[in-house]
Amino acid sequence: MSNGTQGRVHPCGIQTAWTESMNVSEAVAAVAHGFALKPIGFILVFFSPAYDAVDLSNSLAVAFPGVAVAGCSTSGGISPAGAIDRGLVVIAFPQKGFRIFSEVITLIDRIDMDDVAASVRSLCNCLDQHQTKAESCQRFALSLIDAFANAEEKVVSAVAWALNGIPLVGGSAGDDLTFRGTVMLHGDQIHTNAAVLVLVETDFPVRIFKTDNFEPMTRRFVVTAANEDERRVYELNAEPAAVEYATAVGLDPVHLTPMSFAAYPLAVKIGGEFHCRSISRLDEDGSLVFFCAISEGAVLALTKPRDIVEAMQAELSRLNETLGGLDLVIGFNCVLRRLDAESRQVQPSIVNLYRKFNVVGFETYGEQYLSMHLNQTFTGIAIGRGKKLDLVRASDELDSSAERT
Template sequence: MGALPGDKMDTNASTTAFALPGGQSILSSASVDIQMPMAAQILAERLGRSDLDCTLLFASPEADTKAFAEMASGVFRPGKVLGCTSAGEIDSTGYTHGKVLGVGLPRSHFRTASIAFTEGEAHSTGALVRKILTARSRLNREAPDWPHEFAILLIDGTKLREDEMMARVASALGPVPLVGASIGCAEAEEPAMVFGSDGTGHGAVLLQVRTRCPVRTFRTDHFHPTSRRMVVTRADPERRLALEINGVPAAREYARLLRLDPETLTEADFTANPLVVRVGTDHHVRAIRCATPEGALQFHSALGEGMVLTVAAGEEMVMHLERELAALSLPVAPEMILTFDSLLRRLEATRSNRLASLSRILTRRRVRGLSTTGEQQGGMHMNHTMTGLAIYAPGTTRGPR
């Protein structure tokens, strides 16, 4: 994947430490060009901590990710690493590309347990639950007086199984806040990769965290439902294909409702005109990946026959993001906002010349993270969405959300 139009491609390292009064660092972040020689070692030096319990690594796939992951697992010992390939990074300069971003969680404020799931365990509820509960129990014994916890799940999205996996993990975690992302897609040129301290090749890795720091999960997208609805009347759930909508070929009916030409539907059309599905009182984006030669629509998330989809209309992205992130700073600003941000948002911002404006907001609000091909909060798998976790200094009283 080359640099996206409008993305920055500087080779300078950037480093940020977020500290308590008096200089004690709670979190640290740094980024370097992924193609730099000894990138893992340079990143470790930039993070500047020897007491990291875990380092999150989000790496551009433009270099040999497997070699980088193996190097990083040694460089950051005895601390753990959890990482994946990205579809773009968010560092101290905002949206960027071609880098590896590191976020360090020090032992003074965080204790972590990392679980890599095999293909069999991912589909076995019993095995999955046992591993999760065992890890959570161990963390409770390590830090019994720390009142907060959260979890991050990274999944290889090329298997098209994120929805069921996320639902199983969320159920096993119970009340523990869960965020995360799916990485890569079946049509991507570069292979997706999720890695941990024990190497690469994992289908999914879950990081459970116990912390002294209050946390707040969030989910936001800038779309709202319109009155134009449609029903999936024939589908292939295994391949996430809507074959018919309202009883006619799906691409043709979608184009009719949007007043588009069904013969020339493009990725830009789907990005500008996503669909949403209602879950309870909320609406979640069900983004379209492509139209097939047979006239079906392939989606980024699960769907099935009988699903009611609604055409969505978008709000202005810059004002919306500023408002949503500002709400996370009430009554006080977080030390860092860790985010999983849809690649579709980045593409939309690039096409509308809003990338620089959004980057300034991300920088000012202390946002770090990556662009993804699927996002999650709790047991929900979403698209065209920003999800994440705001981390606050110990003793902070969080406002309502």
């Protein structure tokens, strides 16, 4: 591959490529030229918000005529070569061994649950009509969601319910922490205020997963004033939100940055388990804007980090053993996890894990797992090397997750 583009072919037939080239047409052409295996059945594209999305869509249509495409803007790409600050990551699924259908859900800020359920069921029906005779094939769903619609919780809840047991995993689109807006790509169309759902059936062993590296401390905050539609908190414990948070972490409010929020996320307890509610930014009025839904009366715990490398190593090693070797991991990593890893100078060790376990994906403004929208988490789908299929996920894990939600 040229133009600084790198890639590889995986035993399952999926091809991956990544580039930091900012010339859209050259980057796409180089990626397409490097894909040796044909025919390609479906393409996932994770791209820099600095790209002109229309130019990208047009270039993809030229390079991959007749191939279905889905993707979104990011706050950085993920590849075995490491985190990509610009450019794009492309995942090409072969026609053999994978059956894939996708749909775009529009106007998600005023989502109609019945319409979403109908769209999901239509996708499932398409897959049913193309299902192979193999009894051991497995299904999973990928979600890509516009973070600025503030609708992930509603979208994930509606989609997960309609999927009727098919496991869901995904990420919210990003825009390099500029907070101006994200872009969704589906077919030859560009969307905002939208979500893309990709439904996959495969002959290969797969498992969805999530991992994080925080644990709650004793310090608690009660949200005493908030704008729930904007995910904005004005007061914690009846004090100005930024002041109360900064005091707890030992900082001056004027010195709060994304690095601060990455180092000390907040968490809410749901069904006996803590889930992150990360802060995205501090506004001039002293309010804190969150990546996840937040409501007045919510009790938040201040957390402290565990070893991020150790936690991720343990989860990927477990998946590697369970699936008889990892062929590919499509991952969705909260951008705050990368900032935290960089501040602790352990990002090179994270990159080594990407390389060792063939991780590709993007850095997000939120992560989806089953029926939950999460923060400061790494979620993903692990694809095994063998053709002897294991279960999609451990039944105990799914059962307990279903009970919590």
